[in-house]
Amino acid sequence: MTVLTLHDFKQFSPDKMKKNNLFQTPRFFCDIYGFEPGQAQKGHVHGDQDKVYIVLEGQGTFQVGTEERVLNPGQAVMAPAGMEHGVRNHTQQRLSVLVFVSPNPS
Numbered sequence: 001m002t003v004l005t006l007h008d009f010k011q012f013s014p015d016k017m018k019k020n021n022l023f024q025t026p027r028f029f030c031d032i033y034g035f036e037p038g039q040a041q042k043g044h045v046h047g048d049q050d051k052v053y054i055v056l057e058g059q060g061t062f063q064v065g066t067e068e069r070v071l072n073p074g075q076a077v078m079a080p081a082g083m084e085h086g087v088r089n090h091t092q093q094r095l096s097v098l099v100f101v102s103p104n105p106s
Contacts, residue, residue: 006056010096012036017087028102035060035089035097043086051079051101053087058095061088 002023009020012034023030033041035058043063053062054076062071063086064079070090071077079085089095 006032006098010034010056012094017041024104026104026106028100029104031099031101032056033087033095033097033099035087035095037089037092037094040088041086043084045084046079046081046101046105048081049101049103049105050081051085051099053077053079054098054100056096056098058089058093059091060095060097061090063087 004022009022009032011018011020014036017039018034020032020034021029022032053071055071055073057073059070059072061068062077063084064077065083069077087097
């Protein structure tokens with residue numbers, strides 16, 4: 001059994017959003033994304049993958065399709081396959097997001 005401490009994987013980069021992988025199989029992957037203030041993951045589409053974002057700390061603006069919502073710690077949203085999605089840290093605080101994608105696009 002592999003047990004990880006999420007805090008150990010929270011990393012940030014001044015240049016761009018930081019992705020840190022926690023788990024990965026041929027069926028899914030799970031990352032922690034770290035956003036400094038003002039950083040974003042531009043809107044994009046996964047044709048065959050569903051993606052779940054769960055806010056661990058901070059606050060961010062999440063886009064799924066044509067909708068945008070501000071999410072707080074403990075809140076989550078899913079972007080179904082084929083739907084444009086993205087994240088923006090609109091605050092002056094760091095944003096950490098737990099991300100699940102399935103199936104793994106490898």
